[in-house]
Amino acid sequence: MARFLKRRETLLFLIIALMVAGFATRAAGFASPDNLGRIFNDTAILIILALAQMVVILTKAIDLSVAANLAFTGMAIAMVNAAFPAVPLPVLVLAAIAIGAALGAINGFLVWRLEIPPIVVTLGTLTIYRGMAFVLSGGAWVNAHQMTPTFLDVPRSVVLGLPVLSWCAIAVVVFIAALLRYSPFGRAAYAAGGNPVAAVYAGINVGRTRYLAFVLSGALAGLSSYLWVSRYAVAYVDIANGFELDSVAACVIGGVAIAGGVGTVVGTVLGALFLGVIKNALPVIGISPFTQMAISGSVIILAVLFNARRERTRGRIILRDRAAAPRSQELAA
Amino acid sequence: MNATIQKPLTAEAAANGAPILEMRGISQVFPGVRALDGVSIALYPGQVTALIGENGAGKSTLVKILTGIYRPTEGEILIDGKPVRFATAQGAVDHGVTAIHQETVLFDELTVAENIFLGHAPRGRFGRIDWGQMKARAADLLASLEAPIDPDIRLKDLSIAQRHLVAIARALSIEARIVIMDEPTAALSRKEIDDLFRIVENLKASGKAVLFISHKFDEVYEIAENFVVFRDGRSVGAGRLKETPQDAIVRLMVGRDVKDAFPKIAVTPGAPVLEVKRYTHPTEFRDISFTLHKGEILGVYGLIGAGRSELAQALFGITRPSGGSLALEGRDVTIASPRDAIAAGIVYVPEERGRHGLALPMPIYQNMTLPSLARTSRQGFLRASEEFALARTYAERLDLRAAALSVPVGTLSGGNQQKVVIGKWLATKPKVIILDEPTKGIDIGSKAAVHGFISELAAEGLSIIMISSELPEVLGMADRVMVMKEGLMAGLFDRDGLTPETLVRAATGNA
Numbered sequence: 001m002a003r004f005l006k007r008r009e010t011l012l013f014l015i016i017a018l019m020v021a022g023f024a025t026r027a028a029g030f031a032s033p034d035n036l037g038r039i040f041n042d043t044a045i046l047i048i049l050a051l052a053q054m055v056v057i058l059t060k061a062i063d064l065s066v067a068a069n070l071a072f073t074g075m076a077i078a079m080v081n082a083a084f085p086a087v088p089l090p091v092l093v094l095a096a097i098a099i100g101a102a103l104g105a106i107n108g109f110l111v112w113r114l115e116i117p118p119i120v121v122t123l124g125t126l127t128i129y130r131g132m133a134f135v136l137s138g139g140a141w142v143n144a145h146q147m148t149p150t151f152l153d154v155p156r157s158v159v160l161g162l163p164v165l166s167w168c169a170i171a172v173v174v175f176i177a178a179l180l181r182y183s184p185f186g187r188a189a190y191a192a193g194g195n196p197v198a199a200v201y202a203g204i205n206v207g208r209t210r211y212l213a214f215v216l217s218g219a220l221a222g223l224s225s226y227l228w229v230s231r232y233a234v235a236y237v238d239i240a241n242g243f244e245l246d247s248v249a250a251c252v253i254g255g256v257a258i259a260g261g262v263g264t265v266v267g268t269v270l271g272a273l274f275l276g277v278i279k280n281a282l283p284v285i286g287i288s289p290f291t292q293m294a295i296s297g298s299v300i301i302l303a304v305l306f307n308a309r310r311e312r313t314r315g316r317i318i319l320r321d322r323a324a325a326p327r328s329q330e331l332a333a
Numbered sequence: 334m335n336a337t338i339q340k341p342l343t344a345e346a347a348a349n350g351a352p353i354l355e356m357r358g359i360s361q362v363f364p365g366v367r368a369l370d371g372v373s374i375a376l377y378p379g380q381v382t383a384l385i386g387e388n389g390a391g392k393s394t395l396v397k398i399l400t401g402i403y404r405p406t407e408g409e410i411l412i413d414g415k416p417v418r419f420a421t422a423q424g425a426v427d428h429g430v431t432a433i434h435q436e437t438v439l440f441d442e443l444t445v446a447e448n449i450f451l452g453h454a455p456r457g458r459f460g461r462i463d464w465g466q467m468k469a470r471a472a473d474l475l476a477s478l479e480a481p482i483d484p485d486i487r488l489k490d491l492s493i494a495q496r497h498l499v500a501i502a503r504a505l506s507i508e509a510r511i512v513i514m515d516e517p518t519a520a521l522s523r524k525e526i527d528d529l530f531r532i533v534e535n536l537k538a539s540g541k542a543v544l545f546i547s548h549k550f551d552e553v554y555e556i557a558e559n560f561v562v563f564r565d566g567r568s569v570g571a572g573r574l575k576e577t578p579q580d581a582i583v584r585l586m587v588g589r590d591v592k593d594a595f596p597k598i599a600v601t602p603g604a605p606v607l608e609v610k611r612y613t614h615p616t617e618f619r620d621i622s623f624t625l626h627k628g629e630i631l632g633v634y635g636l637i638g639a640g641r642s643e644l645a646q647a648l649f650g651i652t653r654p655s656g657g658s659l660a661l662e663g664r665d666v667t668i669a670s671p672r673d674a675i676a677a678g679i680v681y682v683p684e685e686r687g688r689h690g691l692a693l694p695m696p697i698y699q700n701m702t703l704p705s706l707a708r709t710s711r712q713g714f715l716r717a718s719e720e721f722a723l724a725r726t727y728a729e730r731l732d733l734r735a736a737a738l739s740v741p742v743g744t745l746s747g748g749n750q751q752k753v754v755i756g757k758w759l760a761t762k763p764k765v766i767i768l769d770e771p772t773k774g775i776d777i778g779s780k781a782a783v784h785g786f787i788s789e790l791a792a793e794g795l796s797i798i799m800i801s802s803e804l805p806e807v808l809g810m811a812d813r814v815m816v817m818k819e820g821l822m823a824g825l826f827d828r829d830g831l832t833p834e835t836l837v838r839a840a841t842g843n844a
Contacts, residue, residue, distance in 0.1 A: 194692030
């Protein structure tokens with residue numbers, strides 16, 4: 001029980017619950033099931049992208065291009081939808097996933113085969129993909145009236161009490177959880193980040209594992225692109241600008257180690273919900289968007305501090321190793 | 334244990350005058366290991382003292398204490414008879430101690446002058462760095478070493494010998510009185526060594542005390558006056574080289590009753606399992622050929638840098654050979670990746686178990702099954718129950734002490750982590766297991782347990798390649814011993830009648 005309470009996920013959940021309770025005293029109805037459902041629905045896309053980001057970070061990499069990927073892919077399918085309204089929605093969604101995965105594969109290829117550091121690769125492709133969105137659209141917007149009703153309505157339609165958008169997020173959560181738990185890829189991702197050298201020695205292809213993580217991240221960005229464009233009923237070059245940082249923030253708050261190898265699906269989802277609750281609550285209790293940004297930022301730094309403190313307990317063992325490591329060099333002399 | 338001549342240091346001191354630096358009763362304890370146990374050493378002005386010992390005898394630990402990187406657990410350091418403490422590496426420098434390492438620790442991207450004066454650059458007005466003076470003084474120092482090196486070029490453009498000269502210039506620039514040279518000749522040609530020795534003679538002439546660490550007896554006799562021999566973290570002998578024949582020093586290095594202490598189970602090696610033919614790596618080793626039989630332990634002995642671990646890594650597919658062939662149980666195999674090796678039944682337990690062996694944040698059972706996932710999964714799905722079963726089997730067999738198999742490996746003690754690494758490789762059901770320094774960093778008590786276990790594995794028919802720098806271990810455990818020297822095979826010896834002296838001579842090339 002003590003261990004359960006000490007777990008970061010439990011702690012994070014309690015903090016979110018306290019926050020919701022606190023906001024409810026200021027704004028009646030904040031804690032109502034309806035509003036909580038709305039917050040979850042609002043956070044659905046962040047949850048999907050944060051999970052995409054988490055898988056990449058687990059392998060000791062980072063994908064800064066997720067939001068740019070979303071912008072390009074979203075623009076592409078919105079334009080197709082506007083130009084060819086006859087193309088059925090499932091085809092569009094599959095196309096979005098495929099385009100996203102292809103962009104992710106480019107990142108993965110550069111990281112795997114050319115051995116460029118992930119942060120450099122995705123910082124580059126972040127700019128390139130958004131630039132491509134501009135080239136594709138010529139800077140024009142695709143507005144709601146150009147989109148077909150099906151394209152706009154499906155994510156909003158309510159099934160079993162929740163909008164399809166929420167169900168998409170739930171499906172992705174279940175899929176990623178199962179992938180990490182039951183597939184050799186999931187295990188390889190944790191091993192590649194936890195100790196890349198040991199992973200190589202155990203016969204795991206670390207480069208390929210990272211490549212697959214980028215492809216997965218791209219595919220989820222592609223899926224999110226449809227959800228985003230449909231939800232906000234508009235596509236333009238700057239959609240989801242800066243959203244890649246929110247996805248990283250959700251991971252960090254959720255306890256994913258930036259150095260790789262550590263992180264859980266539950267933690268990341270809670271990290272995303274934490275950001276979602278703050279984002280929804282602050283306007284309700286009358287705090288300006290700028291203060292909001294400052295608060296979000298402070299929370300991220302606090303989370304990192306918390307992580308660092310937690311790492312320190314483990315760090316002691318690493319230090320012990322380090323005490324042994326110079327010794328091994330000594331044995332070598 | 335009995336044939337050690339422990340000359341009292343005071344008698345020596347009488348012959349040499351007062352030492353500049355003295356270390357008395359120094360011990361260094363790491364969790365689970367006593368790296369140095371009450372060693373004493375004295376360095377005299379104008380003299381070179383050679384520090385001799387096998388790998389793992391504690392030489393580099395001593396260097397780290399002298400340079401302020403470790404603080405000794407016990408004992409005291411005296412400079413000019415006054416006790417000192419080095420709180421930091423800078424503290425050692427302030428007391429005039431400097432070290433020149435095997436792989437010189439300097440900064441590749443900085444210039445020669447910057448390297449020489451890093452941390453104590455000449456200052457001008459307002460504390461700004463006086464570049465002109467710095468370059469001029471660097472040029473003077475290099476000239477005094479007769480080293481034609483431009484102080485403005487970056488260190489990365491220099492050869493190793495030239496880097497040593499820069500390191501020496503740095504030592505001179507801080508007016509060090511005690512210069513430690515940690516295997517400075519390891520990567521040098523004969524001519525470069527001669528140049529280096531001329532500089533050492535100059536250092537002597539200017540009254541500096543030099544601690545010279547080397548494996549090579551010819552060099553030691555050439556340059557040093559005094560010697561100290563370390564073995565298993567103790568100083569087992571000291572004296573003047575002039576009065577001590579080389580054989581006596583080899584005996585001190587090795588000297589102990591060897592074979593009986595090892596629980597080697599007599600095994601008649603069976604059919605050939607692994608045949609290595611003229612295996613060659615582009616840079617690390619050449620023309621290695623041997624045959625490993627079922628149930629055999631092949632010891633691989635040699636100095637550091639002889640190419641032993643590199644051979645193991647090539648056999649395991651981490652690196653690819655440029656020539657030669659492998660046959661496993663009579664069939665030719667190509668090993669291009671660790672995955673190939675694991676599939677073929679060759680596994681490698683690396684020397685740096687922390688860095689190469691384990692993913693510390695992952696649970697014990699996941700670390701154990703990492704190379705065996707193909708066996709514990711079905712249709713691409715991992716099965717936790719199978720994984721736990723496999724992990725439990727080997728945890729019990731190795732007597733692994735852990736709260737649960739689901740706790741992160743990082744929470745285990747070093748000894749138990751080692752068991753996870755070994756268990757992980759045994760779980761792949763290998764035919765050949767390569768153990769790289771299997772008892773390194775383990776205390777004496779656990780060593781016996783590891784040796785017993787290795788012996789059991791061989792008795793069960795596993796073929797073992799055991800890389801070891803510890804002579805007693807090699808002599809006590811191995812059925813045959815391959816000695817490597819500078820990437821080549823320097824001999825393949827049968828267990829019977831093998832003496833430590835034979836192995837040391839083969840490895841150092843001192844016939």
